[in-house]
Amino acid sequence: MAKKFNPKMATGNDLLEGDVVYFSDGRWTRVIGEAELALSPEAEADLLGRASQFPNQVVGVYLTDVKLDDAGRAVPAHFREDFRMLGPSNRPEHGRAGQGA
């Protein structure tokens, strides 16, 4: 039986600021809900290819599994991506969670 395909998004860190960013249709956003989704293995390769076209803007680009919320937007599937999204749990005020984003 074929393994179930998990939806993916492309993420990386902003070259200048180091911030966590997500790829969204030709641009990079700090809002995970705007992340573009790959819903098939073909779309996955295409997404990574397009997200890798910004070597002087975003570094360390990779694909990661996501779950979808009720509105079909990306939410992290793994706790590592939760921390990347929210910031350090010991100092939430310094992460994005503390900045209302």
Next chain:
Amino acid sequence: MYMYDDFDAAFVRGRVAEFRDQVARRLDGTLSEAEFLPIRLKNGLYLQLHAYMLRIAVPYGTLDSRKMRQLAYIADRWDKGYGHFTTRTNIQFNWPKLKDVPDILDALADVDMHAIQTSGNCIRNVTADHFAGAAADEIEDPRPTAELLRQWSTDHPEFAWLGRKFKIAVIASEHDRAVLKSHDIGVRIVRGVADEPGYEIFVGGGLGRTPMVAKQIRSFLPKAHLLPYLESILQVYNLQGRRDNKYKARIKILVHETGIDRFRELVETRFQEKLPQFNGVNQKILRRIEGSFVPPAFEAAQPMPPVLGAGLQSWIDTNVAAHRLDHYGIVTVSLKGIGETPGDASSDQMRLLADLAEEYAHDELRVSHEQNIVLPHVPRRHLPAIYDRLKAAGLATANIGLISDIIACPGMDYCALATARSIPVAQQIAERFHELGLEHEIGPMKIKISGCINACGHHHVGHIGILGLDRAGVENYQITLGGDGTETTVIGERAGPGFSYDEIVPAIERIVSAYLDVRTDPEETFIECFRRVGMTPFKEALYPPEEARSNAA
């Protein structure tokens, strides 16, 4: 305090200018990320989960008020108002912007500091006993030797691309406060049969995924032979160490696979060839360095105030160690406030520590590998004033060596390599035992927590070690017991299956309850008790049979 000479100052400024140019070329796209990555790492700049991280070297953990104030300034101007002191006695800033890093490095150079070789496969920051120069049991101050090694290893062309990172520590007493035997090379200052100065050399220690206790390679090395001998070790490692697998590339693997006797032969053969090439210049340099580490002008004995408050007395009993002079003390300021992040200090706290060092303590500060700050030379008559000011700043926690004085790496709250969080586990353990009021009842206890197998949190040598892993997408914590990071170094033994994030603090509580039950009397410490009774009672406490579990529920 060692002050940069013209050569040091020009070298560090040159590196800052070079890095400024490299950053500019990265930002305009001339340098690719693949080209820039090894360059930024050589200058201490990492990319972590949420931001860049700059790791700044604090050689042998020694700071003065000028350096500490500059760190506070950097925290306020370019970061988020705090820094994190590490188990390698460095400081890390968690939020610098790439374009600001050259300015930060210039600000460091203003106070004789840098971030060179705090990353990469090179010889890293040389550490020393954090009580150096103050401890009652030391033969001599180990820091001149550490400074000699720092100068020798900085930008040493032959050792710029080792198979893996390389860590050296120096101590000068029987009692090891610097985790010497967990280093690639451990140097212990000793005296020979005719009381001549020299070194005992250990090699091949390390933590990480394959923990090893360093082995003695030389029981006595004459003082003048240190650099040729260490170069011989490094050359054997550089030529014969593995480069095909990064997990087998540390010198500990080479020493283990070669066997210490054969490895010693290889080193000694190389040493005989190398010794004549050294003409003694380094010993002249060492004597000049020793001139920078003269003891402070200690004051004459003066009386302590006759009556001390209970809080002050408890803090003195717990946080102040014997100095080589009776009327002085060595103060360890805990960066482990209950519920705080181990090793973090705010810029205000850094400035207070700088003020206290300058006003009361001969202007010296140390960073300990246990992530606390030490005032090594404090006249005891000043302890009440120091305590009051620490207390007002939330820095008077009386817990040094107790269960809440926990080493914790940054873990998945910051680190890109982490597999689980460390900091909140440390915070919750400290809060739980504080709430129970059991810290002093439990007595000496070292809990050390790492958020991945690389073991920055030294979990292998914790009396209780905790290792955070990712098990099928969930944080899971393995417990080791009986580890020891002193002169009797032992790698802790794994207790059994791991615990979830929610289960780990109750699991630690069960270990501690078992200890309180089985110890012979309150004088028997946890580690002594573990050595006497072994793993069994702790295993039973950690993994009760099903029936006992359901009855307890």
